[in-house]
Amino acid sequence: MLYLDRSLLAHAVRNLVANAVEAVGPTGRIVLELGRQSADVVLSVTDDGLGVPEPDLERIFDPLFTTKRTGTGLGLTIVQRVAEAHGATVDVRNAVPRGATFALRWPAGSVRG
Secondary structure (H helix, E strand, O other): OOOOOHHHHHHHHHHHHHHHHHHHHHHOOEEEEEEEEOOEEEEEEEEOOOOOOHHHOOOOOOOOOOOOOOOOOOHHHHHHHHHHHOOOEEEEEEOOOOOEEEEEEEOHHHOOO
């Protein structure tokens, strides 16, 4: 069992899904998964867009960093802060052959029951 602020977590997930929708365009695919990996609880959002350019991987959680023409650069910063406030981390990796996965991971020690 995880004790979470539903509103904050929903906001973080909406940010991840909004980014995925923008990445895939009108014909792409987005998959949300919730489950366990080993003893950790993981909530992931995977898309089949272009992925995150390698040089940007180090900066995507920095406040005000954006690759979008109209972005604020706050969405992923908010996701990271919400995750940290709930004892989780945010992992990002480019998917193969294309796309990206963003995963909120709660380590086994923070999961009760």
